[in-house]
Amino acid sequence: xxxxxxxxxxxxxxxxxxxxxxxxxxxxxxxxxxxxxxxxxxxxxxxxxxxxxxxxxxxxxxxxxxxxxxxxxxxxxxxxxxxxxxxxxxxxxxxxxxxxxxxxxxxxxxxxxxxxxxxxxxxxxxxxxxxxxxxxxxxxxxxxxxxxxxxxxxxxxxxxxxxxxxxxxxxxxxxxxxxxxxxxxxxxxxxxxxxxxxxxxxxxxxxxxxxxxxxxxxxxxxxxxxxxxxxxxxxxxxxxxxxxxxxxxxxxxxxxxxxxxxxxxxxxxxxxxxxxxxxxxxxxxxxxxxxxxxxxxxxxxxxxxxxxxxxxxxxxxxxx
Numbered sequence: 001x002x003x004x005x006x007x008x009x010x011x012x013x014x015x016x017x018x019x020x021x022x023x024x025x026x027x028x029x030x031x032x033x034x035x036x037x038x039x040x041x042x043x044x045x046x047x048x049x050x051x052x053x054x055x056x057x058x059x060x061x062x063x064x065x066x067x068x069x070x071x072x073x074x075x076x077x078x079x080x081x082x083x084x085x086x087x088x089x090x091x092x093x094x095x096x097x098x099x100x101x102x103x104x105x106x107x108x109x110x111x112x113x114x115x116x117x118x119x120x121x122x123x124x125x126x127x128x129x130x131x132x133x134x135x136x137x138x139x140x141x142x143x144x145x146x147x148x149x150x151x152x153x154x155x156x157x158x159x160x161x162x163x164x165x166x167x168x169x170x171x172x173x174x175x176x177x178x179x180x181x182x183x184x185x186x187x188x189x190x191x192x193x194x195x196x197x198x199x200x201x202x203x204x205x206x207x208x209x210x211x212x213x214x215x216x217x218x219x220x221x222x223x224x225x226x227x228x229x230x231x232x233x234x235x236x237x238x239x240x241x242x243x244x245x246x247x248x249x250x251x252x253x254x255x256x257x258x259x260x261x262x263x264x265x266x267x268x269x270x271x272x273x274x275x276x277x278x279x280x281x282x283x284x285x286x287x288x289x290x291x292x293x294x295x296x297x298x299x300x301x302x303x304x305x306x307x308x309x310x311x312x313x314x315x316x317x318x319x320x
Contacts (some may be wrong), residue, residue, distance in 0.1 A: 001013060001014065001037075002014060002015065002039050002178075002285070002306065002308055002309055003015070004165070004182070004188055005144075005165060005187060005188040006133060006167070006187035006188045007229045008166035009090065009112070009132065009133065009165060009189070009265070010039055010066055010090065010112065010133070011066050011090065012034075012037060012038055012039050012065070012066060013037030013038075014036070014037040014038050014187065014301060014304075015038075015167075015178070015182075016037075016038035016039070016137070016188060016189055016190075016191065016274030016301060016304065016305075017038060017039045017041065017068070017114075017167060017188060017189070017190040017191070018033040018038060018039065018040050018041050018190075018191065018192075018195050018258060019041060019085065019143070019169065019190050019192030019195070019263065020041040020042060020043035020068070020069075020070035021043050021143075021192070021196070021201075022043040022044075022045035022046065022143075022283075023043065023045045023046040023047050023272050023273070023277070023320075024201075024202070024203055024272070024284060025201050025202040025203075025275070026041075026042060026043070026057050026201060026202065027042065027055050027058050027062065027197060028062070028200045028202060028285050029195060029200040029202070030042050030059055030063075030067055030203075031059055031062035031063040031067075031200075032194065032198075032200045032295055032296070032297035032298065033219050033301070034063045034065035034066065034067050035062075035063050035065060035298075036244045036297055036298045036300075036301040036302070037065075037301060038301060039066060039067060039068055039091070039308035040059070040065075040067040040068070040203050041067060041068045041069070041070055041093060042055060042056070042059060042068070042069050042070065042208045043070045044069065044070060044071055044077060044080050044084075044222050045074075045230070046230075046269060046272060046273070049077075049079055049080050049083055051303070052080055052083070053083065053085065053087075054168055055093065056069070056087050057156055058144075058297055059169070061128040061179070062162075063191060064156075066089075066090030066091065066094045066193050067091075068089060068091040068092065068114060069087070069088065069089045069091075069092055069095065069210060070092070070093045070095070071092065071093075071094050071102075071253070072085070072094065072095055072097075072236075073094075073096045073099070073227065073232050073233065073234045073235070073236035073237075073266070074096050074099035074230050074232050074233075074236065075230050075231060075232065075233035075234075076099075076102075076233055076277065078187065079229060081102065085103055085105060085106065085111065085227030085295070086108045088109060088110065088111060088314050089112060089268065090109065090111070090112060091112040091113065091132075091133075092106050092111055092112070092113055092116075092303055093113075093114040093115065093116065093135070093191075094112070094113070094115055095116035095137070095144070095236060096117075096144060096232070096237055096239055097127040097232075097236030097237070097267055097274040098115060098117070098122055098126050098129055098131075099129075099304045100128075100130075100184075103115075103130055103131060104130070107130065112132040112133070112196055113130070113131050113132050113133070114131070114132065114133040114134075114167075115129070115131035115133070115134050115135065115137060115138060116134075116137050116169070116190075117134060117135065117137065117157060118137055118139075118145060118146030118147075118148065118153075118239065119146055119148055119153070119156075119181055119192060119259070119269065120153075120156045120157070120160060123136065123156065123157040123160040123161065127160055127161055127162070127164060131163070131164065132165075133164065133165050133166075133167060134152045134157055134161050134164055134165070134166050134167070134233075135166075135167040135169050136150070136153045136156070136157035136167065136168055136186070137150075137153070137159075137169040137170050137309055138150025138151070138152075138153050138154070138168070138169065138289065139170060139242075140170040140171030140216075140242075140285055140286040141169055141170035141171070141192065141242065141285045141286075142193050142196075142241070142242045142243065142283040142285035143192065143218060143227075143241055143242065143283040143285075144239040144240070144241050145170065145239055145240070145241070146238075146239060146240075147240075149170075150168055150169070150170040150171050150172070150181075151180070152185065152265070153170075154166065154168045154181060154184040154185065154186050155171040155185060157185050158184065158185035158186065159231065162225065165188070166185065166186045167187065167188045167189060167190050168181035168184065168186040168188075168189050168190070169190040169192075170190065170284050170285060170286075170287075171285060172189050172191055172194075172207040172287060173191065173193060173194040173287035173288075173290040173291050174194075174290055174303075174304065174307055175303070175305065175306065175307020175309070175310065175311055176307060176308070176311045177189065177290075178304060178305075178307070178308035178311075179288070179300070179307075179308045179311035179312045180269065180311075182308070183299075183312075183314065183315070189239065192283075192285060193219075193284050193285040193287045193288055194209065194287060194290075194291060194304075195297065195299060195300070196208065196211060196284065197211045197212065197291050197293070197294050197295075198294065198295060198296065198300060199294060199295065199296045199297070202275075203275070203277075203278065204275055204276065204278050206278060207244075207278035207282050207284075208294050210244050210278075210282065210284075211244075211284055211288045211291055212291060212292055214244055214284065214288040214289065215288070215289045216249060216286040216287075216288065216289035217286075217289075218244055218245065218289075219242050219243065219284045219285055219286045219288050219289075219290065220243065220244075220249065221241070221242050222240060222241045222243050222244065222249050222252060222253075223253045223256070224252035224253060224256035224259070224283065225241050225250060225252065225281075227252065227259050227261050227264075228252070228259065228261060228264060228265055228268060228280075228281070229241070230239050233279070241281065241283060242247060242284065242285060242286070243281050243282050243283045243284055244278075244282045244284045244285065244288070246278075246279065246280055246281065246282065248264070248280045248281065249281065262264060264280075267280075268280045268281070287308050292319070
């Protein structure tokens with residue numbers, strides 16, 4: 001079994017983290033990833049605190065393995081964060097800002113901190129703030145992200161992080177990507193799009209089908225996204241999401257002034273809560289070009305590890 005020092009820190013069996021998906025329902029997915037030996041995650045965006053607490057309790061019923069709860073600065077829900085500290089997950093993950101004060105509060109509660117960064121400057125901030133794990137998210141990733149390619153960003157962050165484990169994210173959907181991340185100095189990977197196309201992820205089947213049908217270039221940066229996404233309520237960003245094209249995404253690109261936030265944002269939120277968020281902004285990374293099957297999580301994880309081991313052996317033989 002492929003194992004790195006990060007696995008010991010997070011008390012997991014394989015160096016795979018499942019990305020959080022904001023308001024989308026992913027309890028069953030998170031449990032399946034944790035039960036398969038990785039680190040499952042839950043997002044907190046948009047959902048009211050009673051819903052979040054119910055999700056957390058259900059996840060603990062489905063797995064006795066470690067998992068992470070994610071927060072962001074777009075916006076930070078202070079009550080949800082405080083409740084997370086009381087719930088005491090194995091780890092809190094965070095992106096779109098490096099919040100020194102929140103990291104200190106998590107550590108005071110005995111909770112590990114996983115900080116996602118999009119450039120070298122943020123990596124330096126994360127190290128200085130005491131992050132336990134740093135995720136280097138390349139611009140290929142879906143959701144809110146930056147513009148530096150994974151193969152450039154990961155070595156930069158590894159050089160900054162020193163002994164702190166670095167996790168690669170962005171454009172990784174098979175074992176070859178994991179092997180490449182390890183050779184760049186990462187100790188694991190964080191994957192989103194590959195797990196969107198899983199049996200356990202509770203998104204509309206149309207979104208999953210679009211992932212299977214899409215090539216890398218079909219996952220585009222959403223220009224003008226600040227008109228429709230929640231605002232930052234503490235310093236953070238800048239970031240721009242990546243998603244599969246929809247009429248709204250095309251309108252934001254071609255005629256952003258014609259998109260009225262007061263009219264469209266309530267419709268988007270309603271759609272998200274109703275499981276139809278993909279009609280507006282189906283977050284998806286360029287790794288969609290590597291995915292052609294919807295599979296159970298256990299099968300995905302075992303295949304990823306097997307492929308990574310084969311790729312690493314092949315690379316070693318090439319230089320023997």
